[in-house]
Amino acid sequence: MHAQRYLDMYRSAGVAGAVADADPHALIALLYRGARERIRTARAALQRGDVPRKLAAVESACSIVDGLRMSLDHAAGGAIAAQLDALYDYAVRRLVEANSGNDDAKLAEVDALIESVESGWQAIRPAATARASACAG
Template structure:
């Protein structure tokens, strides 16, 4: 009659995330993408150190997806001009470094991308339109 209940905490977190996404401003959504990419990379580092190569690959793939299909796809290069072009190139560079990290089990490359994402996230929080920036 009832399906097997998974982890209730995971179900609660998933619902919480869905609600947060549905109610977030476009500015907040970009912050969530930064946070998601950074979290996926940090998980990949933990998995790499633990020797769980398949999970490491999945986490890096998730980070690549967020950078490529989230952050990069959200750019309006035409409206952003040179800044938009430079951000697109930086996102492309991050994707290449993540691919390198995955193929070579490079924590240094993962750290590099986290540093770049942290810098962009910090800058993004500084331009919060009419709202308190989430730190």
């Protein structure tokens, strides 16, 4: 019991450190990663029959995706922001459906959708970050 609490504290501190040091692009990447981690947690809990853990993980994933949705700049983002808004709305609806129906396939679908957007996001890293990485490597 104590080991799990310490593991949770370690993870929390690790995330807090990553957030403190992150630029806006990296923060969005952390949100994608967090949403996908929650979905994987929900899938594992579903397979184990751990309903409270599944519920908590799905609720957390929904909150993260809603946060991504609220961060969209529709004025600057135009059609891309509108498409992402629709995708995030769909993802949250599918997560709710997956939760209520204990549907692993829907959880896997949303994980794949977010993975696709996450990959695209990583591909458009700001030029300054890309140059710094190139110099460091």
